[in-house]
Every structure is written in structure tokens, then in C-alpha cells.
Amino acid sequence: MLIVFCGVGALGSTAVTLTRNLDATLRLVDFDRVESKNLASQAYVKQSVGKNKAQALKLQLANFYGVSAEAFAVRLTEHNTQELLGGGGLLVDCFDNAASRNLVSAFARQHQVPCVHAAIAADGTCGLVRWDDQFVADAEDEPGQATCEGGEHLPMIGLVASVLARTIQEFVRDGRRWNSFLTPSGVVRT
């Protein structure tokens, strides 16, 4: 199975490292570059600073774990969804903006590809893992609104990413689709 990770920032990069044991091909899509500040909250190491995130994570998977992956260092747009998402047996949306999330959802619905979304609140108070039929991307209150960037909520990032990885694992194993709602005090399957 080809699993396409859309966005490999805090949640995406952590979830990818936790799914490295799956019998699947991992495709990583992200146009962004690793910055020093990302080291506190994302699965990148100091040597990756300055590199594209998708390519850096591909290198880390190969160098640290001997796992191969595909990397696409481009921004997902309406013009390249087929190239980036096509052939995927599972789409994993870890983007941090509604426009990109909606592109992934639209492709998944049009092509009937399973799609799971993960998101975390910037203040670390909650997160969710939801399959596409139950998911609506939250809109910004204003353009450029801050998201979760620092390492202040790293344990919560780890919690959401691990629930996402488990959700992916169960889907790959037997097709089960669990939705989860997470707070610092626990995880509820919804």
C-alpha cells in the first residue's frame, strides 16, 4: 500500500517515524524547509536545518532506520493533486491550513480513496484524528493565524501523532477506521 503523508510538520513528521515499521510505501509531501525552531516540536535533527522537510525526513528514515520513502518537495495545489496523491491507498492529512486540507478531502472524495485527518490546537488543549466522512477543516478567524509551532506542547504533539500512527496501523492491518478526540487528560474514540 502507498501511504501519502500530506504535510510533515509537527504531527506529520512524528507520525511518519511511528509508521516506519509498516509494510507500506511512504510518500512525503511538503514544500516547507526545516528551521531551527522546528527542532523543538518536529522529528527533525540539527543536520536537517535548511533542507526541505519531505527530503530531510526521507534522508533521516534512510540513515537512521534503513527505511526508504518517496519525497515531493512541492506545495499541493489543485494542479498537482493527481501527481502527488494519485495511486495512494491511504491519504494522511497533517496540513495546518484549511485550504490544503480541503484539497486532500476533495481528491479523496472524488477518487474514493481512504483519507484520515489529524490536527492539534495551537494551545495544546486538544487534538483530533478523524476519517474524512466525519471531518470538516476549521477555518481561520483571520488570515495567517498562528498555529502550533514551538515545542511547548511536544507531549501533546506526540500523543496525537501516536494515535494517528495507531489509526493508520489498524487501517492497514484490517481496514478499521477509528476516530479519536484527544485532550491532555486522555483519548476518547468517537
Place this chain on the structure above:
Amino acid sequence: MAILNITYDGMSVDYTRPIDERLTDADVRRIAVEVIRSGELRGLHVAGLTESAFTHYVVDRLRTAGGGMHIYLRPKVPFGGR
């Protein structure tokens, strides 16, 4: 009827009294303010909670496996509760 779950300041609590599932989002936000102020939610009591505390929160309405409804009032992801 529906079960209301409120997530605020890192706490997530179910309101023990069922609420009408046809309530508007504005009603859900108003009820949340009232029950948190009153101390009806175990572990989540803020007497001075402002009327606008949940203005930027999202109301999710999810059907449960048993056919009931769970209404979640939660911060936006990835933006938080402001």
C-alpha cells in the same frame, strides 16, 4: 437528546444532563458558559468565565454507534481557543 462535551483549558468534560440535539451552536456556547460558571461540570469550574469565552470554538455533532448524538464544543485546530 445529546451528550454535551466541553473542552476548555486542557480539560474535557461531559455534561451529565442530556441537551436537545437541535440546539443552535450559539445555544451550545451559551449553555457551556452557564454550566462552567455554575460549577455543574465536575473539575471544570470558572466562576468568572466571560460570555465570549467560546466565540471562536467549534461545535461538532457526531452520531454515536448506538444512534445517539455527542456534541463537542472544542477549540479550533490548529488555532486553539484564543
